[in-house]
Amino acid sequence: MNASKNDKINLSEHFTLGEMTVTTYKTDDGNIPSRVAIENMTNLCEKWLEELRFSYNFLYCLAPGEDYETSEDVQGIRINSGYRSPEVNQKCGGAKNSNHLTGCAVDIHCAGKEQAIRYACILLDIADGKKLDFDELILEKRGTTIWVHFAVRPKGNRRYVDF
Numbered sequence: 001m002n003a004s005k006n007d008k009i010n011l012s013e014h015f016t017l018g019e020m021t022v023t024t025y026k027t028d029d030g031n032i033p034s035r036v037a038i039e040n041m042t043n044l045c046e047k048w049l050e051e052l053r054f055s056y057n058f059l060y061c062l063a064p065g066e067d068y069e070t071s072e073d074v075q076g077i078r079i080n081s082g083y084r085s086p087e088v089n090q091k092c093g094g095a096k097n098s099n100h101l102t103g104c105a106v107d108i109h110c111a112g113k114e115q116a117i118r119y120a121c122i123l124l125d126i127a128d129g130k131k132l133d134f135d136e137l138i139l140e141k142r143g144t145t146i147w148v149h150f151a152v153r154p155k156g157n158r159r160y161v162d163f
Contacts, residue, residue: 012045020082027087037083037103053077055122078109080147105151119148133157
């Protein structure tokens with residue numbers, strides 16, 4: 001599948017396969033996920049990223065009494081990296097056993113450290129409130145770019161947090 005077709009395949013209400021497989025690395029394998037990786041990304045989007053998007057907007061973007069569904073101030077969550085094929089993972093310097101390889105991880109773009117901390121707190125609240133496990137919640141930085149790395153495995157989650 002090409003990227004334009006992937007952009008039209010929804011994994012959840014607000015997240016597409018295209019944005020979860022986006023990469024700047026040109027590879028022979030095309031960064032095409034398996035059916036299982038797509039299922040893992042769908043789980044991540046439906047149970048975690050949709051809730052993160054809603055909660056962040058409700059807490060920090062909407063004026064008191066403003067309606068979530070009709071507000072022009074609602075912000076999306078921007079994905080830097082989701083699924084990575086082995087070839088993409090190698091080119092970007094990813095860990096050999098990266099959760100990105102199975103569609104279980106996402107790197108979420110942050111406008112700065114404050115937004116990253118807010119995203120992390122919301123994800124922890126989702127885990128506690130819904131009694132869901134996650135594998136990794138890590139604030140990462142390279143130069144002036146900061147992001148939240150978040151991973152959820154189908155089983156064997158460690159609840160590893162590093163800031």
